[in-house]
Structure formats: structure tokens, C-alpha cells
Amino acid sequence: MLNKSKVIVLSKLKYRDNDLIVKCFTRHRGVVSYLLRGVLNTKKGSSKAAYYQLLSQLEIEENYRQTQSLQYIKDVRLDYNYTTLHTNLFKGSIVMFLSEVLSSVLREEEENQPLYHYLETTLRWLDTKDEFSNFHLLFLLNLTKHLGFYPDISDTNQRYFNLNNGLFESKKQDVYSISGENLTILKQLLGTNFDALDGIKLSSKQRQSFLAMLLLYFELHLGSFRKPKSLKIFNQIFN
Incomplete structure (x- = not known):
């Protein structure tokens, strides 16, 4: 048919x-x-x-x-x-990286129109913007809403975030409890949208550290997820 x-x-x-x-x-x-x-x-x-x-x-x-x-x-x-997504070197590296992530995490053969709309609109946003260095971080973080393990934001004032259970906590529970810069960045991203991303200033080292944390978060909640093979090249381009 x-x-x-x-x-x-x-x-x-x-x-x-x-x-x-x-x-x-x-x-x-x-x-x-x-x-x-x-x-x-x-x-x-x-x-x-x-x-x-x-x-x-x-x-x-x-x-x-x-x-x-x-x-x-x-x-x-x-x-x-697209006018820039496949011609701009930096955007092209984002495309390569995110397509590998999405190919790994999207497996269901059933309708999910909210997720489709999310991918459609965010990729079009990226295509039209000149400032996009933090795009992949917010993209992956918001993707967890559609995959079922978005961080619980009911108590974000706590000193730690536990990657294993997705909760903010007052005490360090185990090796998956994060604090410091990554916690600060997480709280910033949880409270922003794509149009406000250029207000978050991060160094390449900070972005790489936070991305590594995000990928670990994916691994902990998606048993079949593995770090993308393109990660090394991606980090080199954005260094």
C-alpha cells in the first residue's frame, strides 16, 4: 500500500x-x-x-x-x-555525532509525534543559527524527556545530582553523584531554552566534561547504549 x-x-x-x-x-x-x-x-x-x-x-x-x-x-x-547543516564544518560534525546517538537510542517501531516534532524543530533551529556551540548539550539533555529519564527538577537546590537515579540529593551517595562545574552547568541548562543558549558561556574543556557526563547518564539508563565512535573526532573539532 x-x-x-x-x-x-x-x-x-x-x-x-x-x-x-x-x-x-x-x-x-x-x-x-x-x-x-x-x-x-x-x-x-x-x-x-x-x-x-x-x-x-x-x-x-x-x-x-x-x-x-x-x-x-x-x-x-x-x-x-537545510542551508548550513551539511556545509558548515562544525554543524556537520554535530550532525554526524547526533545521528549516531539517535540511531542508537531510537529503536521503537511505533508512533511518537512529540519526539518527531522535537527533532524536526531543533534541527531547523540549528540550521539557522550562528551561535550553536552548546546546542548538542541541551539537545541531548532534552532528548531524555522523550526517552523517559529526564532529571527530576523538583529539588534542584541540592548539592549533588545522582546520575543513577536522576535525582538531586543533599549527600554524595556513590560514584555517580556529581557536583562542581558539571552540576552548575546542568542546573543552567535545565533552566534555559535554545534561544537563550548563547548566554551560557563554556570553555571547550567544560563542554567536553559535561558531554562525557551526559553520555554516562545515557549509558546508565539505556542498557544498550554505547559511546558514539564519532565522539573523539567530534571533540577534536570542537576543541
């Missing part, structure tokens, strides 16, 4: 000589993988492969069959045309 759907590209993998397997987060069915036959065959003059850049926002016409693990796309067009 032919359906139209909005999708965001999470990953792509070359299959055989001229095919691609593309994993997407779809607006109406969660994570879906598509087999694109012949899309890399330059002899056919196809330019369709250019559509499937990481985190591209597309509108597709799909031939969806519930019994198949790999679906097929009949037609594709851009739902939103």
Missing part, C-alpha cells in the same frame, strides 16, 4: 554495489529501515542518493508492507532544505 510520510534520516549503509539501506525515524511509525535499490548507480543518472544525508528531513512515498523488515520508497522530496 502506498503511503506518504515525513521522515528524518538516522543512518545509511551501502548494500551490494548500488544499493543503500537507510534507517529513518518516521512521523507515524517510529523507526523504519528502507532498501533503496540502484540508488548509487551513476549510469542511470540518479541523484536520489543526495537526499539521504544524515538527519535530512524528507517527505517520502513508500510502499509499506507490515510483514517486511525492509520497506521500499517509491518517491522522495525534501521536506525542509
Whole structure:
């Protein structure tokens, strides 16, 4: 059955000589993988492969069959045309890093329109902004709302935050209780939105330390999560 759907590209993998397997987060069915036959065959003059850049926002016409693990796309067009996300070196590194994170944490094959809207709007925000050095930190922190382990903000005046249970606490409970600069940054980010991010001034060392803490937070709450392979390159670019 032919359906139209909005999708965001999470990953792509070359299959055989001229095919691609593309994993997407779809607006109406969660994570879906598509087999694109012949899309890399330059002899056919196809330019369709250019559509499937990481985190591209597309509108597709799909031939969806519930019994198949790999679906097929009949037609594709851009739902939103990025102007900087794939051409700016720093934004490109964010795209590579976040797409790897999202590909790891998004697994459900079911509708989640609030999450789709979050990805759609934040990526468009990033595309239009000149100041974005802290974007990935707030993006990942807010992503935990949709994954079910956003920090409990009912008592943020406490001296520690426990990564293991997501609670602010008065005493250091274990090795996962954080304090100091990372705690200060966490409280700042919990109280801000993307448009106010440029008011939070962090050094590259502070960003890397906080990002490492965030990724540990993901590991503790998502058993299958592993640190992205692109993390080292990402930190080098943002050093």
C-alpha cells in the first residue's frame, strides 16, 4: 500500500554495489529501515542518493508492507532544505555525532509525534543559527524527556545530582553523584531554552566534561547504549 510520510534520516549503509539501506525515524511509525535499490548507480543518472544525508528531513512515498523488515520508497522530496547543516564544518560534525546517538537510542517501531516534532524543530533551529556551540548539550539533555529519564527538577537546590537515579540529593551517595562545574552547568541548562543558549558561556574543556557526563547518564539508563565512535573526532573539532 502506498503511503506518504515525513521522515528524518538516522543512518545509511551501502548494500551490494548500488544499493543503500537507510534507517529513518518516521512521523507515524517510529523507526523504519528502507532498501533503496540502484540508488548509487551513476549510469542511470540518479541523484536520489543526495537526499539521504544524515538527519535530512524528507517527505517520502513508500510502499509499506507490515510483514517486511525492509520497506521500499517509491518517491522522495525534501521536506525542509537545510542551508548550513551539511556545509558548515562544525554543524556537520554535530550532525554526524547526533545521528549516531539517535540511531542508537531510537529503536521503537511505533508512533511518537512529540519526539518527531522535537527533532524536526531543533534541527531547523540549528540550521539557522550562528551561535550553536552548546546546542548538542541541551539537545541531548532534552532528548531524555522523550526517552523517559529526564532529571527530576523538583529539588534542584541540592548539592549533588545522582546520575543513577536522576535525582538531586543533599549527600554524595556513590560514584555517580556529581557536583562542581558539571552540576552548575546542568542546573543552567535545565533552566534555559535554545534561544537563550548563547548566554551560557563554556570553555571547550567544560563542554567536553559535561558531554562525557551526559553520555554516562545515557549509558546508565539505556542498557544498550554505547559511546558514539564519532565522539573523539567530534571533540577534536570542537576543541
